[in-house]
Amino acid sequence: MTYTIAPPAISSLPIIGSDQRFPIRRVFCIGRNYAEHAREMGASVDKSAPMFFCKPADAVVSDGADVPYPSATNDLHHEVEMVVALGSGGHDLTPEQAAALVWGYGVGLDLTRRDLQAQAKAKGHPWDVAKAFDHSAPVSALRRAADVTLDAHSVLRLSVNGELRQQTTLGEMVHGVPQIIAALSTLFELKGGDLIFTGTPAGVAALQRGDRFHAELLGVAELDGRIG
Ligand code: MN
DSSP states (O other): OOOSSOOOOOOEEEBTTOSOEEEOOOEEEEESOBHHHHHHTTOOOOTTSOEEEEEOGGGEEETTOEEOOOTTOSOEEEOEEEEEEESSOBSSOOHHHHHTTEEEEEEEEOOEEHHHHHHHHHHTOOSHHHHSOTTOEEEOOBEEGGGOOOOTTOEEEEEETTEEEEEEEGGGBSSOHHHHHHHHTTTSOBOTTOEEEOOOOSOOEEOOTTOEEEEEETTTEEEEEEEO
């Protein structure tokens, strides 16, 4: 079998302590998963109904790479988030079944054209142009779940040009990782290669051309980059 044009490349991420790479199928994101961030956006958390959106797999940018300042915005925002990588999939999972799908963890930025998101919210339009643009998902190298100990005290943080912008502990998440995966699995059949951005804490703000960012899931993964 041959294709009429060259098939698109498979997006992938490096793995800490391995020469292999993790292939990316889909990128799912949860919105409003930290109450303080929901408040700063003028929204509230609906615990019974987690809110999801997606980014394309080829929006992922690897650690250390420049992120071009996107077109069509004057308000590019950072949202630091823990990223979960699934090693296998399923649908209609219990939280216990969902937890067993986790292959590894990383840290990423859910970059957002905040001005276009505000317009979309006002008009009742979808969020794609605000969230799913090219290079909108810088993600660190992944660490295998078997090598990770996370708990409610684990620290997630972001600094820009050496200044701390966002910091939280994972205990502040409204929906935990098994609950997020289980909820997603009622909406989509999940598969190995899926990444999940698990929401951002308070402190989101604008990035400018030339800014250098450093994101950490403390003791697990680090992400560095520069807005080009
Ligand atoms: Mn986000």
